[in-house]
Amino acid sequence: MALARDARRHSLLSKLATNDSHGENSPYFDGWKAYDNNPYHPITNPEGVIQMGLAENQLCSDLIEDWVKRNPKASICTVEGVSEFKDIALYQDYHGLPAFRNAMAKYMRKVTGGRARFDPDRIVMSGGATGANELIAFCLADPGDAFLIPTPYYPAFDRDLRWRTGVQLVPVVCESSNDFKITRFALEEAYDKAQEDNIKVKGVIIANPSNPLGTILDRETLTSLVSFINEKNIHLVCDEIYAATVFKQPDFISISEIVKDDTNCNLDLIHVVYSLSKDLGLPGFRVGIVYSYNDNVVSCGRRMSSFGLVSTQTQYLITAMLSDDEFVDNFVEESGRRLASRHKVFTQELAQVGISCLNSNAGLFCWMDLRPLLDNASHEGETALWRTIINEVKLNVSPGSSFHCPEPGWFRVCFANMDENTMNEALQRIRTFVSKSKKSAKSRRSRSSLRLPMCHLIRMLGPLIPLFVMRLLEAILAMVMHI
Numbered sequence: 001m002a003l004a005r006d007a008r009r010h011s012l013l014s015k016l017a018t019n020d021s022h023g024e025n026s027p028y029f030d031g032w033k034a035y036d037n038n039p040y041h042p043i044t045n046p047e048g049v050i051q052m053g054l055a056e057n058q059l060c061s062d063l064i065e066d067w068v069k070r071n072p073k074a075s076i077c078t079v080e081g082v083s084e085f086k087d088i089a090l091y092q093d094y095h096g097l098p099a100f101r102n103a104m105a106k107y108m109r110k111v112t113g114g115r116a117r118f119d120p121d122r123i124v125m126s127g128g129a130t131g132a133n134e135l136i137a138f139c140l141a142d143p144g145d146a147f148l149i150p151t152p153y154y155p156a157f158d159r160d161l162r163w164r165t166g167v168q169l170v171p172v173v174c175e176s177s178n179d180f181k182i183t184r185f186a187l188e189e190a191y192d193k194a195q196e197d198n199i200k201v202k203g204v205i206i207a208n209p210s211n212p213l214g215t216i217l218d219r220e221t222l223t224s225l226v227s228f229i230n231e232k233n234i235h236l237v238c239d240e241i242y243a244a245t246v247f248k249q250p251d252f253i254s255i256s257e258i259v260k261d262d263t264n265c266n267l268d269l270i271h272v273v274y275s276l277s278k279d280l281g282l283p284g285f286r287v288g289i290v291y292s293y294n295d296n297v298v299s300c301g302r303r304m305s306s307f308g309l310v311s312t313q314t315q316y317l318i319t320a321m322l323s324d325d326e327f328v329d330n331f332v333e334e335s336g337r338r339l340a341s342r343h344k345v346f347t348q349e350l351a352q353v354g355i356s357c358l359n360s361n362a363g364l365f366c367w368m369d370l371r372p373l374l375d376n377a378s379h380e381g382e383t384a385l386w387r388t389i390i391n392e393v394k395l396n397v398s399p400g401s402s403f404h405c406p407e408p409g410w411f412r413v414c415f416a417n418m419d420e421n422t423m424n425e426a427l428q429r430i431r432t433f434v435s436k437s438k439k440s441a442k443s444r445r446s447r448s449s450l451r452l453p454m455c456h457l458i459r460m461l462g463p464l465i466p467l468f469v470m471r472l473l474e475a476i477l478a479m480v481m482h483i
């Protein structure tokens with residue numbers, strides 16, 4: 001009945017509306033639902049789910065709020081700013097305010113430590129990096145074409161790059177044995193596999209710094225990526241949305257810094273995606289951009305950007321904020337300091353209970369190694385552990401499988417979207433859970449050490465007792481020992 005109803009409803013809609021390639025049927029999004037249904041609150045719902053699956057940067061919201069208070073003219077819905085209201089409320093063209101693009105270009109230069117320059121005329125606006133990634137996929141690839149993408153990768157790339165464009169993603173398998181580095185070997189392997197499957201590869205997409213790893217790509221890896229895509233004559237898209245979240249050495253290296261000195265690189269192949277969602281902690285403002293070195297992509301992207309412009313009111317406010325050099329310099333420095341301190345406390349506390357994380361220096365999360373807590377080293381084992389963590393420990397962390405991590409047991413845990421008290425509550429729950437898990441692992445071990453001799457005894461008695469009695473004894477033994 002329900003199936004038939006579903007099928008009837010689906011036939012009313014387009015294939016796009018009813019297909020599943022948005023990738024939202026994953027524990028990554030299920031975890032958010034679990035949180036939405038029962039959100040933690042220290043007073044009204046202290047047993048609720050703590051959200052550790054959202055890469056949000058709330059650590060410097062106070063600095064932004066202070067700036068907004070000090071600059072009431074920048075918000076046009078204020079007494080001080082209302083004289084600009086009419087102009088801003090009317091249509092603007094899709095190039096974006098020139099002052100906004102200048103301010104973004106200047107800010108991006110700052111984020112690269114002044115080592116790369118950005119031309120404001122190459123900036124194309126979009127609704128966050130989500131819109132920017134889709135826009136670049138639409139510009140570079142046809143339905144059925146593919147991008148290579150190193151694993152583990154941000155789960156919503158499946159939605160952003162694939163769903164409406166019809167583009168495919170081919171994983172470049174990276175492994176924990178070398179800290180998930182992107183090697184030339186892995187790139188070639190993925191490329192060859194796509195060729196064998198008759199899939200046309202149009203480019204490579206990377207997130208640098210990485211979500212979920214929180215690591216940055218070194219100069220050598222970036223240079224090798226640039227030579228790989230040039231040899232194959234395919235595109236390189238670098239999502240640098242976490243550029244200013246790098247909180248300790250080594251420094252972030254933008255792809256723009258690499259290609260500016262590389263005379264062999266065909267710049268038409270290089271594109272950067274950026275947004276203010278993570279670095280400034282403003283995901284609600286939906287300020288994203290594509291920065292392309294390819295003139296045709298810039299002009300086509302502009303036309304497409306009509307579907308996802310940044311509101312002029314937001315452009316106006318952001319222009320004023322990013323043009324305030326003193327504020328920006330102080331913000332970037334302070335944000336790095338607060339992220340470093342949060343990351344340090346968090347990872348040290350995890351280490352106290354024997355949980356290690358991949359060594360990282362960027363991002364709003366850790367890549368936590370829970371392999372020792374798996375009952376069995378498989379994706380099923382990982383999902384079972386995730387269910388326990390979400391349902392019993394009441395923490396929404398995201399399992400590696402949702403990031404397409406081939407090795408089970410890795411989890412992403414976000415640490416910058418909560419206040420200190422909530423983090424301490426989360427850490428307390430983790431401590432309790434790990435100590436309980438250790439105890440039950442110990443008792444499982446001792447139960448199974450008892451089980452063997454008992455099984456042997458039943459088997460030795462085998463010839464003396466009827467088969468059904470032996471099966472009954474085995475079943476009772478399994479029930480008593482939960483095995």
Ligand SMILES: Cc1ncc(COP(=O)(O)O)c(C=O)c1O
Nearest residue numbers: 128129130154207211275277283
């Ligand atoms: C790597 C990466 N790209 C893009 C996005 C989407 O960002 P935005 O909120 O600007 O759309 C995210 C958000 O988590 C991300 O981690």
